[in-house]
Each structure stands twice: as C-alpha cells, then as structure tokens.
Amino acid sequence: MxxxxxxxxxxxxxxxxxxxxxxxxxxxxxxxxxxxxxxxxxxxxxxxxxxxxxxxxxxxxxxxxxxxxxxxxxxxxxxxxxxxxxxxxxxxxxxxxxxxxxxxxxxxxxxxxxxxxxxxxxxxxxxxxxxxxxxxxxxxxxxxxxxxxxxxxxxxxxxxxxxxxxxxxxxxxxxxxxxxTTAPTGYLYLGHVLVEQKAWDRAVQAYRDALAVNPAYEPAYVGMAATLEAKGDTAQAITVLRKVLQEVNKGNREARQRLVRLLLTQKAYEPALALLREAVQESPDDVEAQLRIGLIYGEQKDYVKAVEQMRLVLALRPQELRVRDHLAYLYEEMKDFDKAIAEYRTIIQADERYSDAHLHLAYLLYRLKRNDEALPHLQKVIALNPKMTEAYLLLGLTLLQASRQEEAVAVFREGLQRNPDSADLHFNLGTAYDKMGRFGELVHEMEEAIRLDPKHADALNYLGYTYAERDMRLEDAVALIQRALAVKPQNGYYLDSLAWAYYKMGRFQEALEEMKQAVAVVPDDPVFLEHLGEIYLTQNLRGEAREAWLRSLELDPTNHKLVERFKAKGFGDPATEERVRKSQQRLSHKAL
Incomplete structure (x- = not known):
C-alpha cells in the first residue's frame, strides 16, 4: 500500500x-x-x-x-x-x-x-x-x-x-x-486541525469549548495562546498564558516558557526576568531559565551581570559549549577581545567540530584585522559545512581585507557553485571585481544579485553609485538608488549616493537636500562631508563648503587630494587649522 x-x-x-x-x-x-x-x-x-x-x-x-x-x-x-x-x-x-x-x-x-x-x-x-x-x-x-x-x-x-x-x-x-470523559482532548485536537487550516477564530473557539468542559485543562490554554500568537494577537496570548500561571498551575513549564518568549518580543524584560527567577527558585538547576536570564541582561546591555549569569550556568553545566559561546559574545560587546578569543578557543579545544565557535572567532579576528589568524577557522567551517554561505562570505571578505583579491574571487565563486542563488555572494564578488578594476564583471554580478533579490538594497545602491561616480547612466543610477532607499529609507550611505547622483546630473538643490539628510544620519563620515562641501560650492556657499571640508579633514587628515582642493579653492592651508593639526598628531601617535 x-x-x-x-x-x-x-x-x-x-x-x-x-x-x-x-x-x-x-x-x-x-x-x-x-x-x-x-x-x-x-x-x-x-x-x-x-x-x-x-x-x-x-x-x-x-x-x-x-x-x-x-x-x-x-x-x-x-x-x-x-x-x-x-x-x-x-x-x-x-x-x-x-x-x-x-x-x-x-x-x-x-x-x-x-x-x-x-x-x-x-x-x-x-x-x-x-x-x-x-x-x-x-x-x-x-x-x-x-x-x-x-x-x-x-x-x-x-x-x-x-x-x-x-x-x-x-x-x-x-x-x-x-x-x-475525553471531550476536552477531542476539542484540543479539533483546535489543532483548525490551526492547520489557519482558521484561527474557530480554533480559539475549539479551545474555549475544551475549557468549558474542564476549566483546568492546561493544554487547551497553551493551544489557545499559540493560536492567538499565530493570529497576531500577542497581547491576548500573553493574557491567556498569565491566566494559566496565576489561576491554574503556576508551575506549567511550557506556559511559562511561551510567556517569557512573548514578553521578550515586546521587550518587557522585567516581567520576563520575574518569571525566570520563579523558575530558578523552583528548580535551581534549570539551565534554560538561568541561560535566559543571562541573555536578557545582555539585551539590556548590562554586560557585567550577563557575564556573571553565564558563569553561574557554566558552574552548573561546564560542558555546555553554547553557553560559553554566549559568554564569548558578551566579552566582545564589552570590547574585552582577549577574553572573547580565549573563550572561543576553549570551545574549539573541547570540540573542534563546533563550527559556530570557529565562525564567531573568525569574525572577531576579521574585525580586529588579524586576517591570517581568521583564515584557518573559516576554512575549517567550510570543511564542516560545505554549503554554509556565511563562511564563504566571511572568508572572501577576510581575503579582500588582506588585499588578496584573486583568492577572494575564487572563494566567492566556489561559494556560488555550492549556493548559486545567493544574492549576497554575487554582491560581494562584484565588490571584489570593483577593487580589481574589472568594471564589466562588477556590473554583471550586481545585476545578478538584483535579479535574485530585487530588494537587495546594498546591490542596488552600489550599482547606482558606481554609475554616478563614472558619470554614466545617471537616470538609471538615480532609479537604482531610489529603489535601495525604498527598502531602507534612513540609510545615510544610500542618501549620500542619491545626493551624489543628483550632483553629477546638475540637480544641485536636490543634491544639497539629500546630502544634508545623509550627514544628519551619519555625521562623522569624511566622504559625506567632502561631498557636502562640493555641493555647497555649486550654490556659492563658500563658508559652508570650507567648514564641511575642514570637518572632513579633521576625520581623515590623510586625504591629500582634498587638502590640495582646499588650497586651490582659496581656503588656505588646512594644516594651519588647530583641529586638523591635532587630528594629524593623534594619527601619528597611533602609528607609533
């Protein structure tokens, strides 16, 4: 049969x-x-x-x-x-x-x-x-x-x-x-059948019918809460779960876990913590509750408490590697990178096949620009999970950061052989081609990323800005960047791209409006400020242009091209400005 x-x-x-x-x-x-x-x-x-x-x-x-x-x-x-x-x-x-x-x-x-x-x-x-x-x-x-x-x-x-x-x-x-005697059970399963059909209201009624027969039937409360959550009525789901815990059985573990999760989605951290502390009081070795408490402290950015909590969990379960992984992340957030690295390495020593630890350690090392140390961990992740897109992405980015463009291209291509529909891999391959000056291949990869994901905002913006920077296909550039902004309206980098495209088209007033918005969102980007100065000059706002460029050079005193342009426009020598001079001194001390 x-x-x-x-x-x-x-x-x-x-x-x-x-x-x-x-x-x-x-x-x-x-x-x-x-x-x-x-x-x-x-x-x-x-x-x-x-x-x-x-x-x-x-x-x-x-x-x-x-x-x-x-x-x-x-x-x-x-x-x-x-x-x-x-x-x-x-x-x-x-x-x-x-x-x-x-x-x-x-x-x-x-x-x-x-x-x-x-x-x-x-x-x-x-x-x-x-x-x-x-x-x-x-x-x-x-x-x-x-x-x-x-x-x-x-x-x-x-x-x-x-x-x-x-x-x-x-x-x-x-x-x-x-x-x-089993009518409540029948109504419970009737509710499940109706949930499968997304008949939310009828399912809720089935659970109510179960409770009409047996008001203390806990599975019906939990089923009703899950249905209300699926329906989008989180507030009512929370009310139902609170009723179970307050009036029926305060020790219902499933109801408590669901309620904690829903409270966290509402960022109601204190009520969630109160429930978890009750769970720990009832069962001090409840590792899941202890772990959740630590995670909530982390969400609240109370990293000291979060670390203490994670160490408490590790005292109960020293072999819980996922807890140590959370602990390492907390150290990252505290910028105690040496302790974070030590925790990740402890995990790997305990289980060299724990791919998350390799990946997280590699990402931290990449952020610290310790590229040579990051590479073997990423290669290990790929060996363990040959289809993991994230590993190819991070390996390629690490190679790009190390100026090993050809190897990065090879890695992105290998990732695409495993995951041909990854828009992110196409996008990053395109950025690699851009660094190598291979314009045609850059455009092809960006277009492929957009074909696979029409709302890939980074690809839309990148291609649009590329066109604007080259003074080509400017109408297309504006259209692409506007599509990116439709996805992420407050992205300062996209606003900068749109302003620059308008500038290239001679639409200076629109360029100025967009550029001011971009600087309001990202006030400390030297490129934004350089662009703002250029646009001010089109409006003959020389004082504003000079100030924007000085702020740009304060952030990046190594921009020699801007220094020369500053002088050429009759703004004087920026090196005589105290804020620029201090910035140069800080840079020199940092180099030492």
Missing amino acids: RRIRMTAWVVGALAWLALVSADALATERPALPAKPPGSEQDPDAVAYYHFMLGYQHEVNNAAVEAEAEYLKALARDPNSVAIHLRLATLYHARGAHDKAQAHAEAALARDATNLQALQMLASVAVAEGRTERAIESYERIVALWPQEAQAYFSMGMLLSGLKRYDEAEQTIRRGIAVSQ
Missing part, C-alpha cells in the same frame, strides 16, 4: 494520543491478564509461570529477557491472546514493526474484536507511515466499539495529516459526541 508522509505536528499529536491507546503499552507498566494464559477450560500453569517471569522483566525494563520468557510461554500455549499482545507491545517499542503486526494479527485471529490488538495494528501502521492502513484499522475499531472516542480522535488526526480537513473535523466531532 502506498505510504503517505504526515506533517510533523500530526505525528506528534498521535504520539500524545498514544498515551491512551496501544502505543502506551510500550511505556506503561504492563497489565496482568484477567486470567492465566491458556483456554478457559484448561489453563496452562507452565505458560502462566513464564508469562509472569516475562511480566516481571518487562516491569524492570529488561526487554530481551521479557521477550525470551514470553516466547517460552507462547511455545507452551500458542493460542493465548494475552501473550501475543505482550509480545506485540515489546516488538512495537523496539521498532520491530513486522513482528508486532504478526502478533497483533495472531491475537485477532483468536479474538476478532480485541480492542487492544486493533489499536496495535493501527499504531504499527502509523509508525511505518502507512496512513491509509491505519485509518482502516481505526474504522474497524469504531465499527466494533462505537463508544471508543480515542479511535475517532486518532483517525481524525490522520485525516488531517492527509489534508482531508472536512473529514477530520467530522470524525473528531463524532468522538466528542460519544465521549464521556
């Missing part, structure tokens, strides 16, 4: 339902039969002896010994339904589904209405992905046992996994109708 893949949530739901069906037999304490194995007229004492030994082994989780004893009992009495069912349960738990099915069928051959055997056949079919076969088994169950609500629920979930939603809903509602 054709096997059909189910969605992960359906499989999870069925696993939960199994707590009250055949799957539970794999984990529950096995029940003793009402009477010894053997026929009612002539019970077999030896079979019963081996059965009891098998039962004892099963209770003690000694599955191999239990199997051996059950087989001995079965050899003595091959017609015992109870023995076949215990063996089916053992085999199902071990994943030996063919054997589990054979024993369930043997039990049914001797008792055609045995509910436990029918549930086992359905459970085996689910485990093997034979969805239609499982549905047939549940149909047999409800035909023989029409009051068996769990069978309706299980069948409904399977139908939902096949996207047969109307049938799924009808089936689950039939189960609710016959249910005496």
Whole structure:
C-alpha cells in the first residue's frame, strides 16, 4: 500500500494520543491478564509461570529477557491472546514493526474484536507511515466499539495529516459526541486541525469549548495562546498564558516558557526576568531559565551581570559549549577581545567540530584585522559545512581585507557553485571585481544579485553609485538608488549616493537636500562631508563648503587630494587649522 508522509505536528499529536491507546503499552507498566494464559477450560500453569517471569522483566525494563520468557510461554500455549499482545507491545517499542503486526494479527485471529490488538495494528501502521492502513484499522475499531472516542480522535488526526480537513473535523466531532470523559482532548485536537487550516477564530473557539468542559485543562490554554500568537494577537496570548500561571498551575513549564518568549518580543524584560527567577527558585538547576536570564541582561546591555549569569550556568553545566559561546559574545560587546578569543578557543579545544565557535572567532579576528589568524577557522567551517554561505562570505571578505583579491574571487565563486542563488555572494564578488578594476564583471554580478533579490538594497545602491561616480547612466543610477532607499529609507550611505547622483546630473538643490539628510544620519563620515562641501560650492556657499571640508579633514587628515582642493579653492592651508593639526598628531601617535 502506498505510504503517505504526515506533517510533523500530526505525528506528534498521535504520539500524545498514544498515551491512551496501544502505543502506551510500550511505556506503561504492563497489565496482568484477567486470567492465566491458556483456554478457559484448561489453563496452562507452565505458560502462566513464564508469562509472569516475562511480566516481571518487562516491569524492570529488561526487554530481551521479557521477550525470551514470553516466547517460552507462547511455545507452551500458542493460542493465548494475552501473550501475543505482550509480545506485540515489546516488538512495537523496539521498532520491530513486522513482528508486532504478526502478533497483533495472531491475537485477532483468536479474538476478532480485541480492542487492544486493533489499536496495535493501527499504531504499527502509523509508525511505518502507512496512513491509509491505519485509518482502516481505526474504522474497524469504531465499527466494533462505537463508544471508543480515542479511535475517532486518532483517525481524525490522520485525516488531517492527509489534508482531508472536512473529514477530520467530522470524525473528531463524532468522538466528542460519544465521549464521556475525553471531550476536552477531542476539542484540543479539533483546535489543532483548525490551526492547520489557519482558521484561527474557530480554533480559539475549539479551545474555549475544551475549557468549558474542564476549566483546568492546561493544554487547551497553551493551544489557545499559540493560536492567538499565530493570529497576531500577542497581547491576548500573553493574557491567556498569565491566566494559566496565576489561576491554574503556576508551575506549567511550557506556559511559562511561551510567556517569557512573548514578553521578550515586546521587550518587557522585567516581567520576563520575574518569571525566570520563579523558575530558578523552583528548580535551581534549570539551565534554560538561568541561560535566559543571562541573555536578557545582555539585551539590556548590562554586560557585567550577563557575564556573571553565564558563569553561574557554566558552574552548573561546564560542558555546555553554547553557553560559553554566549559568554564569548558578551566579552566582545564589552570590547574585552582577549577574553572573547580565549573563550572561543576553549570551545574549539573541547570540540573542534563546533563550527559556530570557529565562525564567531573568525569574525572577531576579521574585525580586529588579524586576517591570517581568521583564515584557518573559516576554512575549517567550510570543511564542516560545505554549503554554509556565511563562511564563504566571511572568508572572501577576510581575503579582500588582506588585499588578496584573486583568492577572494575564487572563494566567492566556489561559494556560488555550492549556493548559486545567493544574492549576497554575487554582491560581494562584484565588490571584489570593483577593487580589481574589472568594471564589466562588477556590473554583471550586481545585476545578478538584483535579479535574485530585487530588494537587495546594498546591490542596488552600489550599482547606482558606481554609475554616478563614472558619470554614466545617471537616470538609471538615480532609479537604482531610489529603489535601495525604498527598502531602507534612513540609510545615510544610500542618501549620500542619491545626493551624489543628483550632483553629477546638475540637480544641485536636490543634491544639497539629500546630502544634508545623509550627514544628519551619519555625521562623522569624511566622504559625506567632502561631498557636502562640493555641493555647497555649486550654490556659492563658500563658508559652508570650507567648514564641511575642514570637518572632513579633521576625520581623515590623510586625504591629500582634498587638502590640495582646499588650497586651490582659496581656503588656505588646512594644516594651519588647530583641529586638523591635532587630528594629524593623534594619527601619528597611533602609528607609533
């Protein structure tokens, strides 16, 4: 029979339902039969002896010994339904589904209405992905046992996994109708089916119906909160989760974790911290809660507390490498780079295949311009994850920073062989070609990046500015840069590009307006200030132009071209200006 893949949530739901069906037999304490194995007229004492030994082994989780004893009992009495069912349960738990099915069928051959055997056949079919076969088994169950609500629920979930939603809903509602005690469970799974269809309001109502039957049914609160979150009603989701913790069960771990996460999305750090501290009070070794507290301190930029918290977590779990990775990042934020590097290296010594540590260390070394140290870590990341785009990007950028353009080009190309649809790789390959003066290839790569991602703002801006700088295709330049600004309206670099394109077109007033905005956003970029001075000159605003250029030279006194232009415009010698002279002195001391 054709096997059909189910969605992960359906499989999870069925696993939960199994707590009250055949799957539970794999984990529950096995029940003793009402009477010894053997026929009612002539019970077999030896079979019963081996059965009891098998039962004892099963209770003690000694599955191999239990199997051996059950087989001995079965050899003595091959017609015992109870023995076949215990063996089916053992085999199902071990994943030996063919054997589990054979024993369930043997039990049914001797008792055609045995509910436990029918549930086992359905459970085996689910485990093997034979969805239609499982549905047939549940149909047999409800035909023989029409009051068996769990069978309706299980069948409904399977139908939902096949996207047969109307049938799924009808089936689950039939189960609710016959249910005496499990109606809240039925409404819960009805809610899940409706969520799968994005029928948010109906799903919320299903969870409300569950709570109308059992106001303390915690899974319905959690399901309702998740649905409200998916619907976009975060505030109401938070209200529902608070109700669970305040009125139903303050120790509900899942509700607390969800509530903390939602509070963090709202940047409600103090209420989140209060919940996490409660969790730690209840369970001091709750590493996840301890870790979250540290992460919140980091978000609040209270790095000293964050570091203390991470060290506390490491005291509880010294082998938690991801915690050490967070600690290293905190040291980076504190600009204590030596400690950050030491932590990353400790991780790598513990597990040289921990690719995140290699990547994060390489990025820090790249920022510190320690390129030769960064390179082997990036090569290791690529060896571990040959398709990781970020590793190729950072390796290429590190090589560019080291003025090894040809090698950078080779790395970007290798990355594109692995990830041909990466707009970022095309963009960075284009910047490498720009540094090498290969204009045609620069344009091609930028156009390819834009083709793959029409909203790639950096590529749009870069190509537009490139055209403007070369006094070519100026209308296209403006259009490209405006597209970039549509994505990131307050990006100072894009505003500078647009101002420069207007300047090149002779649209000086528009250029001045855009350039002033750019400098307002990024006030300490010497190139922006140089451009601003040039644009002021077009308006004959010489005093403003001179001031803009002096500010530019204060930030970058090595711009000799601007120094000469400053003199040529009759503004004097900028080296006589005290602020420029001090800037030159600072640069000299730094070089020493």
